[in-house]
Amino acid sequence: MPALNKLYEEYRDRVSFLVVYITEAHPSDVWQMQSNVKDKVVFASPRTEDERSSLAGTCVRKLGIEIPAVIDEFGNSTEAAYTAWPDRLYLIDRNGSVAYKSKPGPFGFHPDELREALRRVVPGSGTSSPQS
C-alpha cells in the first residue's frame, strides 16, 4: 500500500485514483490464513451492507490508504466485471479503455508495473523520462 499511496501523491493532479473495497480474501469463517492470525487481522465475512462498510472503513484506516475508497455492493458485481478478487490493479485511459490490467493477485499485484503503465499513459510523467 505505501507504493500506491506514493503513486497517488505523484499523479493525483493528472490521474483519478479509486480504491474499490471488494469481498474479503481470507475471512476467519472461510479461508483463514495463519499470517493474518499472526498480524491479528481476523475478521468474519460481513453479513450485511453495514458490516461490510464498517470493515471497509477499518481496512482503509489500518492500511493507511490515502486514496478515496468505495465499497463494492453485496452482490459483488464490480468485482465480477473486473475479475478483481482477491486484489488487482487497473489503469483506464482518458477514453475509458483499459490501458493496463495486472495479473490477478496476490501473485500479480505489482505497483511497479502500474508505475510503468502510468509513465506510458500520462504524458511527461516520471522523473526518469523528462518532458522534452
Add this chain to the structure above:
Amino acid sequence: MTAAIVSICVIAALWLGASAMLYRVMRRPPEEFGRVMMKIPQPAAFLVLPFETLWLRARAGTLAVGDHAPDFRLSTIDKTSQVRMSELTAQAKPVVLVFGSYT
C-alpha cells in the same frame, strides 16, 4: 517394470485430475473457492499442484487491454456520496483502480 509404469501413470492421472479440479474451483465465485480451499491440506497442495500457474489462468478474466472499462456506481466508505466510473472517465483523465480487501 510394468508395475512401475502403471504407478507412474496412476500418479500422473491423479495429479492431472486434481489440477483440473482445482482449476475449476478457482473459476467459481470467491467465497465458494475459499470454502473448498479450507478443506484442502496446506501447504501440501500448494507444493504438489501448480497453484500459481492455474490461478493466473483461471482468474485471467474477460477484460482485455483496449476494452471499454465496465461502468459502476458505488458508495464511498462513509456512505455520504457515490462514485460513478463513467463520470470519472468523463473528466478526460486516466483512472487508476485498486481492488482489494483487508484480509
